[in-house]
Amino acid sequence: MVGNTAAAPRAEASLLPPEKSRWRLALEGALASSAPVIGALLLWQIVAETGVIDRTFFPPPSRILLKVWQMNAEGLMAEHLLVTSQRFLLGFLLGAVPGVLLGLAMGWIGIFRVIFDPIITIIYPIPRIAILPLFLVIFGLGSPPIIAVTALICFFPAVVTTYAGVKGLDPNLPGMARNLGASRLQIMTKIALPASLPVMFAGLRLSLGLALTGEVSAEFVAATNGIGAEIWRYWQIYRIEEMYANIVVVSTIGIVLSFTLLRIQRRLLSWDEGVELMR
Amino acid sequence: MLSIENVSVAFAAGSRVLLAVDRVSLEVKKGEFLCLLGPSGCGKSTLLKAIIGLVPVQGGRIEVRSDARVHPPAVMVWQEPTLIPWRKIRDNVALSLELRRVAAAERHAAAERALASMGIAGFGDYYPRQLSGGMRQRAGIARALVADPPILLMDEPFAAVDAQTRRLLQDQVLALSQELRKTVIFVTHSIDEALLLGDRIAVMSARPGRIKTIIDVPFPRPRGTEVRRSAEFQDYEERIWTLLKDEAARAEVAA
Numbered sequence: 001m002v003g004n005t006a007a008a009p010r011a012e013a014s015l016l017p018p019e020k021s022r023w024r025l026a027l028e029g030a031l032a033s034s035a036p037v038i039g040a041l042l043l044w045q046i047v048a049e050t051g052v053i054d055r056t057f058f059p060p061p062s063r064i065l066l067k068v069w070q071m072n073a074e075g076l077m078a079e080h081l082l083v084t085s086q087r088f089l090l091g092f093l094l095g096a097v098p099g100v101l102l103g104l105a106m107g108w109i110g111i112f113r114v115i116f117d118p119i120i121t122i123i124y125p126i127p128r129i130a131i132l133p134l135f136l137v138i139f140g141l142g143s144p145p146i147i148a149v150t151a152l153i154c155f156f157p158a159v160v161t162t163y164a165g166v167k168g169l170d171p172n173l174p175g176m177a178r179n180l181g182a183s184r185l186q187i188m189t190k191i192a193l194p195a196s197l198p199v200m201f202a203g204l205r206l207s208l209g210l211a212l213t214g215e216v217s218a219e220f221v222a223a224t225n226g227i228g229a230e231i232w233r234y235w236q237i238y239r240i241e242e243m244y245a246n247i248v249v250v251s252t253i254g255i256v257l258s259f260t261l262l263r264i265q266r267r268l269l270s271w272d273e274g275v276e277l278m279r
Numbered sequence: 280m281l282s283i284e285n286v287s288v289a290f291a292a293g294s295r296v297l298l299a300v301d302r303v304s305l306e307v308k309k310g311e312f313l314c315l316l317g318p319s320g321c322g323k324s325t326l327l328k329a330i331i332g333l334v335p336v337q338g339g340r341i342e343v344r345s346d347a348r349v350h351p352p353a354v355m356v357w358q359e360p361t362l363i364p365w366r367k368i369r370d371n372v373a374l375s376l377e378l379r380r381v382a383a384a385e386r387h388a389a390a391e392r393a394l395a396s397m398g399i400a401g402f403g404d405y406y407p408r409q410l411s412g413g414m415r416q417r418a419g420i421a422r423a424l425v426a427d428p429p430i431l432l433m434d435e436p437f438a439a440v441d442a443q444t445r446r447l448l449q450d451q452v453l454a455l456s457q458e459l460r461k462t463v464i465f466v467t468h469s470i471d472e473a474l475l476l477g478d479r480i481a482v483m484s485a486r487p488g489r490i491k492t493i494i495d496v497p498f499p500r501p502r503g504t505e506v507r508r509s510a511e512f513q514d515y516e517e518r519i520w521t522l523l524k525d526e527a528a529r530a531e532v533a534a
Contacts, residue, residue: 175333176361180375180426181351190378194365269365 059241067245081249084226087143088215088253091150096207099158100200106159107166108192120159128153132218146218146226153214154207161203165196201265205258212254227253280462281307281330281353281430285339288325299325301487302339307430312456312463314477316470318523318530322488323466324358327432330464331355345429351375353430358438360419362407368394368418369403375426393421398451413444420452424459433465437472449475450504457501470519474512475504482522485530492522 041061047053048060071077105112131152135145173195174187182190219228227250234243288300300322307313315323328334330341331353343352354375362371370377372393373386381389387403394400397417399410407415416436423431433452437445453476456463467473473480473496480494496515498506506512 170361172357172359172361173363175328175331176355176357177374177378179331179333179351179353179355180378180422182378186378190374191363 056240059244063241064244064248067241068248071242071245077245077249080225080227080230080246081253083143084215084219084228084250085253087146087219087226088150088212091147091215092154092208092211094147095151095154095211096158096204099155099207100162100203103159103162103200103203104166104193104196106163107169107196108188116159120156124156124160128156129214129217132222136222141222141224143223145222146215149218150211150215154211157206157210158200158203161199161206162196165199165203166192168199169195198265198269201261201269205261205265208257208261209254212250212257216250280309280311280344281305281464282342282344283307283326283330283339284342286326286329286341287337287339288322288329288334289337298487300329301489303488303490304339305481305490307462307464309429309462310460312465312476312478314473314480315464315466315483316473316480316519316523317468317483317488318485318527319468320530321483321485321526323468323483324434326488327355327434327464327466330432343430351426352428353432354423354426354428356420356423356431356433356436358435360407360415362415362418362422364407366406367403368399368405368407368410371407372403372418372422372425374422389425390421393424394418396424396455397421411444413440413448416440416448417451424455428461430462430464433463435466435468437467446504452476453502453504470516470523471507474498474515474519475502475507480519482519483526485526491526494519 044058045060045062048055048058068077102112102116106116107113129149132145132149135148139145139148169192173191177187177191216228216231219226220232223229227246231243231246231250234240234246283303283305285302285304286300287298287302290297290299303326305313315326317323325334329336331351345352362368363374366374369387369390373381373390376386376389390403391400394403394417397420399414399417399421402410402414402418407418410418416439420433420436436452437448440448449472456476465473465476467476477496478500480496482491482494483489484491494515497511498509
């Protein structure tokens with residue numbers, strides 16, 4: 001009995017989690033999420049080095065990274081990276097911005113909905129990359145057809161998700177604001193626009209991934225420079241390591257942009273995040 | 280204060296036209312607490328929306344007479360509190376001032392006062408979804424108080440909260456209405472609530488909504504919840520139920 005009463009407080013104390021600083025929690029989070037990735041890379045390294053998989057097709061990660069560094073040092077990388085980034089960002093902006101605007105217009109203004117809803121529904125299933133030859137005819141070779149096809153790829157997810165976001169708005173909110181004296185402009189800026197932000201960001205992130213894939217595909221066949229063209233060229237001359245190095249670089253573009261967008265989204269939509277965390 | 284003359288509201292439902300409110304006339308005096316009582320779907324809420332111009336009327340006219348040129352003259356407290364989910368409670372409650380471009384410090388002070396008078400002082404920093412249904416509805420009422428209109432329209436504000444919270448909120452609205460002496464139109468389908476809160480009760484028929492009769496509530500003000508226990512209260516409850524019974528049955532068949 002005596003032992004029991006003595007043990008009780010100690011057991012209680014051990015139930016409380018030890019206090020951790022924010023910094024330490026962040027570090028642990030980063031380690032936890034990067035551990036599987038590092039593990040997979042290590043495994044790849046080992047099986048490639050030991051010859052379990054063919055090093056010609058799957059060179060070890062260390063060699064690929066070394067190749068990236070070497071190619072960069074020799075000036076074989078920067079130009080192509082710049083060209084690809086420009087095409088991609090221009091295409092993304094030219095597609096996503098009008099897409100978001102049309103999505104908002106369709107959600108807010110009846111006539112836009114009536115005109116564009118059926119048009120979007122019909123065009124949406126067409127694979128956008130299939131339009132590339134038409135753009136080649138119109139624009140000739142070089143950056144313009146690639147930017148155009150990237151923009152086209154970005155456009156549709158941006159329209160569809162933004163439109164869905166505006167439609168999902170609580171129908172009473174605009175009436176409530178109007179009753180309190182809001183002008184049409186105030187209803188747009190204070191109710192409709194912020195209400196559409198979460199899905200708008202979801203649409204932009206979706207566009208981003210699709211657009212990079214499209215942009216690189218377009219470069220395969222329709223460009224003489226850019227990372228996509230480089231990947232294609234190194235395949236043709238059978239330089240696998242160089243091919244991998246370029247794949248790593250183009251993936252980095254996607255990862256960096258996706259994370260940037262996620263960070264902006266978190267900052268703007270902290271209320272949404274808070275709700276998610278509470279559940 | 281507010282006069283409604285021969286007002287009808289109709290909706291297009293598919294190919295048919297649905298008459299929601301049928302030639303309603305009402306005269307609401309300044310400082311009066313009028314309850315609109317009727318079965319579900321009788322057009323009570325539609326009538327409120329017509330008053331604030333959110334649904335068009337088919338005939339008749341609605342006129343607000345107010346000595347002060349206040350905008351907006353009538354503010355709605357919604358059945359669902361209709362708070363903006365991405366705004367903190369404080370910024371929801373002070374919305375009307377923000378729309379009028381009142382300075383932030385003044386807005387916050389007004390919001391704090393309104394939150395305190397609704398018994399949720401200190402919850403200004405929370406987001407709507409972090410609060411219970413009853414607290415959200417209190418915030419919805421606080422938002423209307425900050426707008427400080429001459430006329431308050433309340434659309435079954437306690438329909439979505441549990442029975443105990445409902446009684447607490449009734450007490451609070453009773454006390455507040457007596458203190459502020461605002462003109463209130465309060466929509467409810469609870470006879471008990473209408474008798475407790477109202478000066479007069481306009482009993483409505485099942486759809487299309489008409490005013491069946493108007494009852495003067497005899498209990499003197501200031502009144503408290505103890506009026507519920509009087510024999511007279513129960514007597515009135517019975518009388519009104521007799522009036523409403525057929526309408527409620529008709530509404531149920533129609534639905």
